[in-house]
Amino acid sequence: MNLHEYQGKEILSTFGVKIQKGIVVSTPEEAVAAAKKLTEQTGTGWHVLKAQVHAGGRGKGGGVKLAKSLTEVETIADQIIGMQLVTPQTSAEGKKVHQVLVAEDVYYPGETETSEFYISVLLNRTTGRNMIMYSTEGGMDIETVAEETPHLIFTEEIDPATGMLPFQARRVAFNLGLSGAAFKDMTKFVTALYTAYDKSDASLFEINPVLKTSDNKILAVDAKVTIDDNALFRHKDYLELRDIREENPIEVEAGSLGLNYVDLEGNVGCMVNGAGLAMATMDLIKQAGGEPANFLDVGGTADAARVEAAFQIILKDPEVKAILINIFGGIVRCDRVAQGVIDAYKNMGTINVPIIVRLQGTNADIAKELIDNSGLDVQSAVEFQEAADKVQAVLA
Ligand code: GDP
Ligand code: MN
Numbered sequence: 001m002n003l004h005e006y007q008g009k010e011i012l013s014t015f016g017v018k019i020q021k022g023i024v025v026s027t028p029e030e031a032v033a034a035a036k037k038l039t040e041q042t043g044t045g046w047h048v049l050k051a052q053v054h055a056g057g058r059g060k061g062g063g064v065k066l067a068k069s070l071t072e073v074e075t076i077a078d079q080i081i082g083m084q085l086v087t088p089q090t091s092a093e094g095k096k097v098h099q100v101l102v103a104e105d106v107y108y109p110g111e112t113e114t115s116e117f118y119i120s121v122l123l124n125r126t127t128g129r130n131m132i133m134y135s136t137e138g139g140m141d142i143e144t145v146a147e148e149t150p151h152l153i154f155t156e157e158i159d160p161a162t163g164m165l166p167f168q169a170r171r172v173a174f175n176l177g178l179s180g181a182a183f184k185d186m187t188k189f190v191t192a193l194y195t196a197y198d199k200s201d202a203s204l205f206e207i208n209p210v211l212k213t214s215d216n217k218i219l220a221v222d223a224k225v226t227i228d229d230n231a232l233f234r235h236k237d238y239l240e241l242r243d244i245r246e247e248n249p250i251e252v253e254a255g256s257l258g259l260n261y262v263d264l265e266g267n268v269g270c271m272v273n274g275a276g277l278a279m280a281t282m283d284l285i286k287q288a289g290g291e292p293a294n295f296l297d298v299g300g301t302a303d304a305a306r307v308e309a310a311f312q313i314i315l316k317d318p319e320v321k322a323i324l325i326n327i328f329g330g331i332v333r334c335d336r337v338a339q340g341v342i343d344a345y346k347n348m349g350t351i352n353v354p355i356i357v358r359l360q361g362t363n364a365d366i367a368k369e370l371i372d373n374s375g376l377d378v379q380s381a382v383e384f385q386e387a388a389d390k391v392q393a394v395l396a
Contacts, residue, residue: 001227004052006101007241008205008223015196017189019220020211022103024052031077032070034102046105049076053095054246056208056224057087057141063097066105073102088141098245106213106221116209116221117176118142119190121197124157132156132164132194134172138209164194182216189218200238201231250316257309259298266291268391269314269323269353271307273298273332280384281326288388290395293320301332308344315351322354322394324387329361338367342374354379354394358387 003011006024013019021042023034035047051063058064063085067073077100086094107114116138124131135153137145146153154175156168166187173186189210197205204226211221227238244252254261260275264282268290272278275297282292294317298310307325314320327337337359345351358381359367371380379394381387 001229001232001238001242002054002246003223003225003227003241004054004099004243004246005050005223006052006099008225009220011200011225012193012196012205012207012220012223015192015199017192017196017220018185018218019223020048020103020106022050022101024099024101025077026081026099028074028077028081031100031102032074035067035070035073038102038104042104044104044108046108047073048103048105049073049080050101050103051080051083051085051097052099052101053085053090053097054243055085055087055089055095057089058085061085061087061090061094063087077102095246106211106219109214113214115212117212118145118153118208119172119193119210120204120206120208121194121202122204122206124155127157129160130158130194130197132158132168132172132190134176136176138211142206142208158194163198164191166191169194178212180216182212182218185216185218186212189220193220200225201228201234202226203228250313253316254296254313257313259296259306259310259313261297261313262295263317264292264294265319266293267319267321267395269293269296269317269320271296271298271310271314271323271325271327273300273327277326277328281324284384284388285324285391288385288392290322290388290391293317298327303332303336304340304343307337307340308347311344311348311351315353320353322356322391323351324391325355325357325359326384326387327357327359327361329359329363329367333363334359334361334367335363335370338370341378342370342376345374345376345378351377356381356387356390356394358382358384 009019025031025034047067049065051058065076067076080100083097084094085097118135118138120133133155137152158164169187169190172190173183178186206224207220209221211219248263268285270281272281278297285292298306355378368380
């Protein structure tokens with residue numbers, strides 16, 4: 001589950017990580033009120049307005065703007081709220097902005113006196129350990145830093161038995177070139193950041209930039225946070241942080257039907273039981289020269305109702321030009337799945353894309369007969385390769 005910047009910052013704050021203070025709003029009037037309140041709390045005269053969407057690079061797309069007066073707060077809030085924000089990380093149509101974070105300006109008196117760093121905590125899947133990744137080159141796109149100046153990216157691997165050790169926090173501060181008060185503040189910052197990541201069961205906490213202010217304080221100016229969905233049962237209070245407006249609508253619907261669905265770019269819809277078989281099916285489609293339109297695991301019980309739900313979901317994607325159903329009948333018998341496919345097909349009326357069905361396992365032969373004699377525009381296949389080739393043939 002991805003969070004908005006303001007939500008990520010709230011979590012950071014509860015773990016004692018210092019943040020750029022802000023108030024999230026959804027109208028220009030609220031923005032002005034928020035700015036006044038921040039001035040009372042922090043003494044700041046200037047404010048920065050930040051579009052809240054699940055995408056980075058907002059600054060480049062005009063979604064982060066500095067306001068030097070309350071009139072500017074109002075006009076900028078009016079511009080940003082409701083806009084379609086296009087950034088290097090969104091699609092060409094961009095994302096609609098529903099909320100804006102009004103934050104204190106923390107770069108005062110000027111950018112020459114401040115430094116921006118990059119710090120993230122994430123899981124290194126190769127070593128199976130959490131890791132702190134950090135760089136002196138903050139504020140920029142980290143992928144560019146990794147490509148052009150990889151020697152400016154440092155990592156600190158965390159031993160799960162000990163957690164982060166104090167010397168590791170000091171090494172981060174040292175490698176970032178800090179000294180004095182800023183050095184001390186950075187060790188506290190990194191330690192609290194790691195605790196926040198660990199205790200919230202996150203899979204990513206990316207702070208870019210981490211700012212050293214002109215008076216040597218270390219603050220999180222941005223926060224990109226992903227909470228591990230598998231741990232959400234331990235964090236019931238985080239459930240309300242979900243903003244489904246930011247998620248792919250087909251994926252949201254599939255999720256509510258209990259289907260494991262991920263939308264992809266290609267044109268071959270896949271309906272498969274089991275995640276491993278679904279991955280293998282996608283590989284085979286690619287190998288045969290096609291592109292999968294989705295990952296879809298219908299789960300163990302591939303009955304008519306689930307098959308129909310899966311059809312509905314796959315056909316919502318206008319790119320789909322063929323559907324490959326690849327089901328292994330182990331506990332669930334193939335003839336029942338075949339009947340499910342036929343019933344679902346009939347129930348749905350018109351399906352305008354060719355369907356190739358491969359059923360293997362218990363009663364596969366009966367299943368093939370059912371499909372072949374159904375009179376529907378459904379082709380059966382026995383071998384995996386044969387199925388993929390038939391898909392390519394109908395697309396050609
Ligand atoms: P992103 O573009 O989506 O990563 O959004 P960020 O939250 O990282 O903001 C983008 C940029 O806006 C930062 O790198 C800063 O340079 C700038 N910015 C953020 N907060 C302030 C602020 O308080 N004052 C000023 N002057 N600039 C800010
Ligand atoms: Mn950023």
